[in-house]
Amino acid sequence: MSLFRFDVTNTFEKSRTGVLKFDNGIHVETPVFMPVGTRGSVKAVSQESLEEIGFNLILANTYHLYLRPGTVVLKEFGGIKKFMSWPRLILTDSGGYQAFSLSKLTRYSAEGIHFKSHIDGSPHFFTPEKVLDIQDIIRSDIVMPLDDCAPYPADEKRLRQSLERTHQWIGQSLHHWKRMGYDKTRNLFGIIQGGTNLAFRSESVDFMKDLDLPGYAIGGLSVGEKNDEFRNVLAATAAQMPEHKPRYLMGVGSIPEILFAVNHGIDMFDCVLPTRNARNGQVFTSLGKLNLRAEYNKFLDKPIDENCGCRVCKRYSLGYIRHLHKTQELLAYELSSFHNLFFMHQLMGQIRNSIRNNDLPSLTQDLNARFTAQVSEF
Amino acid sequence: MSLFRFDVTNTFEKSRTGVLKFDNGIHVETPVFMPVGTRGSVKAVSQESLEEIGFNLILANTYHLYLRPGTVVLKEFGGIKKFMSWPRLILTDSGGYQAFSLSKLTRYSAEGIHFKSHIDGSPHFFTPEKVLDIQDIIRSDIVMPLDDCAPYPADEKRLRQSLERTHQWIGQSLHHWKRMGYDKTRNLFGIIQGGTNLAFRSESVDFMKDLDLPGYAIGGLSVGEKNDEFRNVLAATAAQMPEHKPRYLMGVGSIPEILFAVNHGIDMFDCVLPTRNARNGQVFTSLGKLNLRAEYNKFLDKPIDENCGCRVCKRYSLGYIRHLHKTQELLAYELSSFHNLFFMHQLMGQIRNSIRNNDLPSLTQDLNARFTAQVSEF
Numbered sequence: 080m081s082l083f084r085f086d087v088t089n090t091f092e093k094s095r096t097g098v099l100k101f102d103n104g105i106h107v108e109t110p111v112f113m114p115v116g117t118r119g120s121v122k123a124v125s126q127e128s129l130e131e132i133g134f135n136l137i138l139a140n141t142y143h144l145y146l147r148p149g150t151v152v153l154k155e156f157g158g159i160k161k162f163m164s165w166p167r168l169i170l171t172d173s174g175g176y177q178a179f180s181l182s183k184l185t186r187y188s189a190e191g192i193h194f195k196s197h198i199d200g201s202p203h204f205f206t207p208e209k210v211l212d213i214q215d216i217i218r219s220d221i222v223m224p225l226d227d228c229a230p231y232p233a234d235e236k237r238l239r240q241s242l243e244r245t246h247q248w249i250g251q252s253l254h255h256w257k258r259m260g261y262d263k264t265r266n267l268f269g270i271i272q273g274g275t276n277l278a279f280r281s282e283s284v285d286f287m288k289d290l291d292l293p294g295y296a297i298g299g300l301s302v303g304e305k306n307d308e309f310r311n312v313l314a315a316t317a318a319q320m321p322e323h324k325p326r327y328l329m330g331v332g333s334i335p336e337i338l339f340a341v342n343h344g345i346d347m348f349d350c351v352l353p354t355r356n357a358r359n360g361q362v363f364t365s366l367g368k369l370n371l372r373a374e375y376n377k378f379l380d381k382p383i384d385e386n387c388g389c390r391v392c393k394r395y396s397l398g399y400i401r402h403l404h405k406t407q408e409l410l411a412y413e414l415s416s417f418h419n420l421f422f423m424h425q426l427m428g429q430i431r432n433s434i435r436n437n438d439l440p441s442l443t444q445d446l447n448a449r450f451t452a453q454v455s456e457f
Numbered sequence: 458m459s460l461f462r463f464d465v466t467n468t469f470e471k472s473r474t475g476v477l478k479f480d481n482g483i484h485v486e487t488p489v490f491m492p493v494g495t496r497g498s499v500k501a502v503s504q505e506s507l508e509e510i511g512f513n514l515i516l517a518n519t520y521h522l523y524l525r526p527g528t529v530v531l532k533e534f535g536g537i538k539k540f541m542s543w544p545r546l547i548l549t550d551s552g553g554y555q556a557f558s559l560s561k562l563t564r565y566s567a568e569g570i571h572f573k574s575h576i577d578g579s580p581h582f583f584t585p586e587k588v589l590d591i592q593d594i595i596r597s598d599i600v601m602p603l604d605d606c607a608p609y610p611a612d613e614k615r616l617r618q619s620l621e622r623t624h625q626w627i628g629q630s631l632h633h634w635k636r637m638g639y640d641k642t643r644n645l646f647g648i649i650q651g652g653t654n655l656a657f658r659s660e661s662v663d664f665m666k667d668l669d670l671p672g673y674a675i676g677g678l679s680v681g682e683k684n685d686e687f688r689n690v691l692a693a694t695a696a697q698m699p700e701h702k703p704r705y706l707m708g709v710g711s712i713p714e715i716l717f718a719v720n721h722g723i724d725m726f727d728c729v730l731p732t733r734n735a736r737n738g739q740v741f742t743s744l745g746k747l748n749l750r751a752e753y754n755k756f757l758d759k760p761i762d763e764n765c766g767c768r769v770c771k772r773y774s775l776g777y778i779r780h781l782h783k784t785q786e787l788l789a790y791e792l793s794s795f796h797n798l799f800f801m802h803q804l805m806g807q808i809r810n811s812i813r814n815n816d817l818p819s820l821t822q823d824l825n826a827r828f829t830a831q832v833s834e835f
Contacts (some may be wrong), residue, residue, distance in 0.1 A: 119780065123787040127768065148755070148780045155756045156776060164772045377526070378533045394504065394542045398534060402497065402526045409501040409790055 109346035123412040142177030158218025170221035207248040224252035226270040231303035296327040317343040334450040357415035367449035376401040389421035487724035501790040520555035536596025548599035585626040602630035604648040609681035674705040712828040735793035745827035754779040767799035
């Protein structure tokens with residue numbers, strides 16, 4: 080685990096650029112998009128390709144790694160980075176969200192989350208201490224504590240419970256972290272809950288702020304609420320978060336949502352959309368989204384995006400990639416995923432430049448016009 | 458379509474090295490293994506990777522390309538090589554074997570093969586002329602004529618019919634080729650049939666020899682006959698084939714069978730085994746075959762093959778690749794297929810060197826010992 084410091088380098092209105100400087104020498108410029116490597120692999124994309132695109136920080140899921148390959152294997156290999164041969168940086172979530180969303184028979188208690196594996200039905204129990212032990216074995220560079228993510232919709236009582244548990248659990252997490260020999264806040268982010276209740280969100284931010292953690296995440300959004308609600312809560316919450324700490328919006332998202340969040344000062348994003356959409360034949364281009372399987376691509380001897388410099392666009396035609404999707408050739412998933420991740424990486428660079436050049440509003444307007452149209456398809 | 462000439466460069470007993478020199482400047486050293494890119498993609502392996510490994514000549518299937526993307530698309534793109542962005546060389550089979558093995562309700566007649574698409578059941582009819590027209594649109598560098606491959610077992614009557622049709626059809630093929638404006642034998646191989654009947658095989662070789670074609674293939678082997686029969690027929694047939702023309706054993710195969718065939722003077726091979734096995738978690742190593750999914754790989758922090766210089770072996774551990782297979786991550790198929798193709802490419806280089814150095818027998822003995830044990834698993 081590399082320690083990091085975070086510096087804000089430029090600001091424009093509420094948005095900012097920054098850099099996460101890890102003491103292993105790797106720097107992550109923010110706003111940053113992190114590809115999701117659920118089980119230690121970003122689906123259909125090799126580690127060589129992630130390096131080629133230029134990603135320094137990727138996400139893996141504690142819940143999935145805990146079930147497979149399991150902590151015994153990960154301990155033997157000295158962590159996920161050695162296991163998957165990824166010499167850069169890894170952030171892991173706490174596993175709480177997956178235990179809640181993927182498992183059958185999940186039961187929350189004040190002590191933690193009881194769940195049954197989605198693979199074999201075996202029973203497991205995540206406590207704040209246990210998910211830190213697991214992430215310690217994973218050797219994540221950024222660690223998330225267990226939180227209680229209330230479903231949507233949730234009544235006030237359930238939201239209050241979610242808040243109290245999340246706050247109780249971060250306290251236990253810090254205590255355990257110290258017992259494990261780590262500086263109490265080392266690389267451990269706080270997660271802000273509160274659903275769509277602005278007062279609860281505000282309370283959660285205040286609570287977390289006092290702990291002086293190295294970074295803060297917004298959890299419990301994009302769980303089914305309307306886009307208006309999402310944006311309201313996000314804007315209000317982000318506005319209250321500490322200025323000099325990285326702000327991470329978990330599990331989001333689409334390009335318009337990332338832009339909205341950046342405009343409100345969010346620094347970090349992760350989402351499966353670019354790779355999942357790619358596997359379903361949806362790719363991003365400088366003109367907007369494109370359905371690769373569509374009939375009109377059949378004869379097109381031009382790249383996915385004529386303005387894209389990725390190796391897929393340099394070499395392969397739309398007609399060919401459509402054919403690969405129609406025939407379910409495995410190469411379809413590799414090429415489309417590579418392109419979408421390259422696109423996201425370039426997009427974040429564009430966003431950072433626009434913040435530096437004070438023209439984020441025009442970039443936002445421009446990209447919203449291109450990427451909002453089909454959002455419902457995702 | 459590039460014209461080629463074939464030179465035998467070294468001989469050792471019945472085996473030989475040679476080179477297919479295409480007039481686009483690409484040379485293919487023989488004995489050569491051709492990866493199979495059925496529908497214009499070698500499964501799970503990008504064209505970049507094929508180039509990186511060093512393949513110059515790959516195979517695609519006329520039957521599959523005819524059904525998808527279809528000749529209209531291929532014509533628009535100017536052939537399969539432009540369509541798939543593969544600047545090197547392509548050999549296509551005639552489609553006859555797939556029409557016979559994949560389709561329902563195949564009916565042979567003296568005029569050709571009636572079949573229904575395995576995709577949508579639509580009826581189609583392959584004639585000797587039609588499969589050349591298709592391959593002309595595909596712009597294959599090496600073209601196969603329609604043949605009648607008898608099933609195994611087949612009685613003498615059926616074998617006789619297969620021989621007569623195959624011989625009749627090559628005549629029609631040459632006639633049609635000429636009508637299309639090509640030098641009568643340009644890049645068109647003859648296919649030798651005759652099943653397991655040595656007299657028929659001999660008759661077929663004699664017939665084909667007289668046509669003075671630029672290369673000859675042995676068809677109708679590895680269709681269910683016993684290994685002893687396979688080897689008998691192969692040895693007898695190869696011994697009679699013209700010395701100064703490339704000899705291609707279609708659809709074979711396993712490493713012991715390739716070695717046996719090389720020892721009897723075969724120059725060209727294609728087979729789906731390296732990529733299909735890879736997807737099933739079977740890889741080749743310098744010590745023999747390895748089942749990636751096996752429990753004993755779980756903790757192994759060493760490459761698939763410590764003697765392999767491929768980028769997969771340089772970077773990834775057995776423990777990790779096992780995990781990818783167990784969790785059905787798409788990266789599993791990419792990494793394992795790359796390794797197996799790299800292995801086959803290196804193996805053919807070793808075989809060519811051993812012919813040049815007069816030590817093919819010891820290499821054969823050595824490799825047979827390592828690769829025969831589990832042949833039945835394939």
